[in-house]
Each structure stands twice: as structure tokens, then as C-alpha cells.
Amino acid sequence: MKTLNIIQKLSKIGKVLSKIMFIFCIIGFCGCIVGILSMALGAPTLKIGGVTLESILNTEAEVTVGTVYAAMAAGMILCAGEAVLAKFAEHYFKHELADGTPFTLAGAKEMQRLGILTICLPIGTQIVAEIVYAVMEQTMQGVAPLRLDSAGSVALGVMFIVMSLICRYGADMYEERKITRNL
Numbered sequence: 610m611k612t613l614n615i616i617q618k619l620s621k622i623g624k625v626l627s628k629i630m631f632i633f634c635i636i637g638f639c640g641c642i643v644g645i646l647s648m649a650l651g652a653p654t655l656k657i658g659g660v661t662l663e664s665i666l667n668t669e670a671e672v673t674v675g676t677v678y679a680a681m682a683a684g685m686i687l688c689a690g691e692a693v694l695a696k697f698a699e700h701y702f703k704h705e706l707a708d709g710t711p712f713t714l715a716g717a718k719e720m721q722r723l724g725i726l727t728i729c730l731p732i733g734t735q736i737v738a739e740i741v742y743a744v745m746e747q748t749m750q751g752v753a754p755l756r757l758d759s760a761g762s763v764a765l766g767v768m769f770i771v772m773s774l775i776c777r778y779g780a781d782m783y784e785e786r787k788i789t790r791n792l
Contacts, residue, residue, distance in 0.1 A: 616711060624702035627695050634692035641685040648677055675749030682745060683738035683755060690734030697726055711772075712779035720776060724769030731762035 701719050705711050711720070735757045746752040 613710065617706065617709070620702045620705045620711070624699055624706065627699035627702060631692055631695035631699060634688045634695060637688040638685050638692065641681040641688065644681045645678060645685075648674065648681075673749075673751035673753070675745065675752040678749065679742050679745040679752045679755070683742050683757075686734050686738040686741060687731075687757075690730045694726055694730050697723055711776045712783055714777065714780045717773045717777035717780055720769055721773035724766045724773060726766075727769055728763050728766030731759040735759050 701716075701723050704719060705716050708716055710716075739755060739757065742752075742755045
């Protein structure tokens with residue numbers, strides 16, 4: 610039972626971290642929208658000491674306005690995908706805590722789905738973000754190249770899938786013992 614208590618504590622931590630991740634993704638998504646709007650309204654017109662925001666970006670930060678727009682558009686897409694993934698993770702941990710064990714067939718199936726989503730969602734959002742970025746690169750001047758990587762999500766997704774198989778095996782073993790005890 611000591612190990613189950615540790616698993617339950619880790620599930621509580623996972624639930625909290627998933628909720629925090631969801632909130633930060635929503636904040637990031639909204640921040641990108643605000644950034645795009647403020648750049649559209651303020652970059653060419655906002656003057657600070659006779660210098661525009663656009664010229665500050667170009668000279669001080671060595672970033673073009675096109676790069677900022679493209680990065681924020683890609684950021685919106687990536688944040689939206691991660692928010693969805695965080696919500697699915699939060700639901701898994703909520704159900705696991707309600708069941709009191711990860712060794713249920715429903716929990717194993719949900720973990721497998723989470724693993725598949727952990728692989729597919731980041732890759733899908735990365736593809737969409739890169740397409741949007743490429744379109745903006747063609748329509749705006751001086752957009753710097755974008756480098757994204759989703760290898761970590763693939764590894765994490767594979768781990769979820771393997772864990773789901775272990776949990777399914779544990780659920781099968783529990784059911785088998787329950788049947789043999791009742792005979």
C-alpha cells in the first residue's frame with residue numbers, strides 16, 4: 610500500500626501541474642493575441658522620444674517586425690495545442706485519483722489515449738505553426754527562420770503508451786485474482 614500512496618501523491622502533483630500548464634498556455638495564447646494587436650497598432654505609430662517601436666526592435670533587439678508577428682502567430686498555435694494536451698492530462702489524473710488506482714481498464718485506456726495525443730498534438734501543431742510561419746515569411750520582409758522540435762513529446766508519449774500497457778496488465782491481473790478468489 611505504500612507504493613500506491615506514492616502513486617496517488619504523484620497523481621495529485623500531476624493533476625496540479627496539468628492545471629497550471631493549462632492556465633499558462635491560455636495566458637500564452639492570449640499574450641500572443643495581445644502582442645499581435647499591439648504590434649499592429651503600435652509598431653509604426655508609437656513614438657518614444659522620436660523613435661518608433663519598429664525601429665527599436667530593428668536596432669536594439671535586432672529583430673524585424675515580421676519575425677515578431679510570425680513568432681507570435683506560431684506561439685498562439687503551439688499554446689493552443691499544449692492547452693488541449695494539458696486538459697487531457699488533467700482529466701486522466703482526476704479519473705485516476707477518483708478510481709484510487711492506475712490499474713483499471715478505463716484508466717489504462719485513458720493513459721493510452723493520452724500517450725497518442727502527446728505524440729500527435731505537438732507534431733500537428735508544429736506542422737500548422739510552421740505552415741503559418743512559412744506563409745508569413747513569404748508575405749513579410751526579413752522574417753528569421755523558425756526552429757521547432759517535438760522529439761520530447763514523442764518520447765513522453767511512448768512512455769505513456771508503455772505505462773498504459775503495464776496498467777492494463779495490472780488491471781487484468783487484479784480481475785483474474787478476483788475471479789479465482791470467488792471460485
